Amino acid sequence: MIHFFExxxxxxxxxxxxxxxxxxxxxxxxxxLSKEFRVICPDLPGIGASIISGDQISxxxxxxxxxxxxxxxxxxxxxxxxxxLGGYVTLALLELMGKRIKAIGLFHSTAFAxxxxxxxxRNRTITFLRKYGxxxxxxxxxxxxxxxxxxxxxxxxxxxxxxDGRRSTLNGLIAYAGAMRDRPDRLEVLNHFSGPKLxxxxxxxxxxKIEASRAQKDAFSQYFELDGVGHMGMIEQKAETLRIIRExxxxxxx
Numbered sequence: 001m002i003h004f005f006e007x008x009x010x011x012x013x014x015x016x017x018x019x020x021x022x023x024x025x026x027x028x029x030x031x032x033l034s035k036e037f038r039v040i041c042p043d044l045p046g047i048g049a050s051i052i053s054g055d056q057i058s059x060x061x062x063x064x065x066x067x068x069x070x071x072x073x074x075x076x077x078x079x080x081x082x083x084x085l086g087g088y089v090t091l092a093l094l095e096l097m098g099k100r101i102k103a104i105g106l107f108h109s110t111a112f113a114x115x116x117x118x119x120x121x122r123n124r125t126i127t128f129l130r131k132y133g134x135x136x137x138x139x140x141x142x143x144x145x146x147x148x149x150x151x152x153x154x155x156x157x158x159x160x161x162x163x164d165g166r167r168s169t170l171n172g173l174i175a176y177a178g179a180m181r182d183r184p185d186r187l188e189v190l191n192h193f194s195g196p197k198l199x200x201x202x203x204x205x206x207x208x209k210i211e212a213s214r215a216q217k218d219a220f221s222q223y224f225e226l227d228g229v230g231h232m233g234m235i236e237q238k239a240e241t242l243r244i245i246r247e248x249x250x251x252x253x254x
Contacts, residue, residue, distance in 0.1 A: 002069040003049035004042035008034030011102075011253050012075045015041045018084030018108075019176055020141055020165040022048035025083070029234060029242055037249060040075060042066070044089065046172030055174040059183050063092040079249050081105035081198070084207065084231065085176060091186040094193055103252035105198035105245065108231050110208050111216055113185040122181035129174050137173065138165035145231040147204045157235050190219045196252040198222045200244060202229035202236070222248060 004023060007030050015026040023041035030039040045065050046052035066089070070078065079102050082090035087109020094101055114122065129137050142162045146154050190197065199220040201213035208231065217223040224244055226233050233241045 001051060002042050002045065002065065004040055004069075004073075005030075006038060006040040007031065008036070008038050011037050011249070012078040013037040013039050013249055014070075014075070014078045014080045015039065016080065016082035016086030016089050017041070017044065017047070018082075018086050019180070020138055020168055020173065021083070021161070022164050022167050024048070024164050024167075025161070025234070028238065029245065032242055033246060033249070036246070037079075040073075040078075042069070044085075044172075044176070046169055046175050048167045051169075052171060052175065055171040055178075057175040057179055059088055059092040059179050060096070062089055062179070063096045066093060067096060076100075077102045079103045079105070079252055081107060081245060082109060083107040083234065084109050085180060088180060088183055091189055092183070095186060095189045098193070099195075101193075101195065103196035103198070103248070104193070105200070105248060106220075107200045107241070107245075108202055108205055108208050108233060109199075110212050111185065111187045111190045111219065112212055113183060114181055119181050122177045125177045126174050129170060129177070134168060134170050134173060135166060138162055138168070141165070144206060146236065147228065147230040150230075150236065154232075154235060157232075161232075161235075187216060187219060190216075196221050196248065198224075198244070198248045200224045200226065200233060200241060202226045202231060202233055204228055204230045207231045 017025050023043045026041045033039045043050040080090045087106035197220040203210045229236045
């Protein structure tokens with residue numbers, strides 16, 4: 001069962017949250033974008049109010065669940081934009097649905113698979129979660145998503161993100177750490193898609209390195225770098241990233 005909220009009418013626009021986040025992270029964006037689109041913001045299965053059983057799931061399984069959810073809610077030919085983990089889910093959806101998706105956007109995300117170093121980090125995340133639980137993990141995980149020199153500036157937003165992250169279940173966080181670790185490279189899936197493709201990257205992103213974004217930028221029809229921005233551009237440069245996404249979506253339906 002997928003929990004979601006939606007606002008507006010017209011072209012469906014699905015905004016998919018990242019790891020340790022819920023659909024609530026898109027509240028600001030959805031308010032503005034709903035003036036021109038039917039904006040739909042789900043909680044991924046196992047996150048927020050969407051439940052899974054067990055602590056294992058693959059991104060391919062998530063894509064199938066979301067495809068069925070779209071069918072049951074008459075969501076056809078959507079634009080799909082995903083932040084971080086949400087971008088990985090977007091690419092899995094693209095592989096499953098192909099031309100039934102109108103356009104895609106990756107927001108601080110990547111088509112590349114995890115390298116050995118990143119896989120090791122996912123395994124340490126799972127170990128930490130099993131030992132210490134959700135609260136302690138979320139409190140330590142969220143602040144480094146922002147550049148160190150701007151954490152004081154975004155103290156309220158960080159506290160809000162921590163509060164939202166605590167809505168994740170232990171099973172969900174463990175499951176997605178494993179799913180991200182085991183996901184395949186989907187650069188070819190991206191290259192074969194002829195619809196509009198957007199990538200937004202941050203030069204100070206510690207989770208998705210700017211070098212990786214630059215290495216795949218030619219696979220996208222639009223590429224934007226946010227100077228001095230970490231992993232949370234929708235907060236760090238709220239107005240600019242909203243403008244980029246809005247214009248991309250409008251251009252996608254012309």
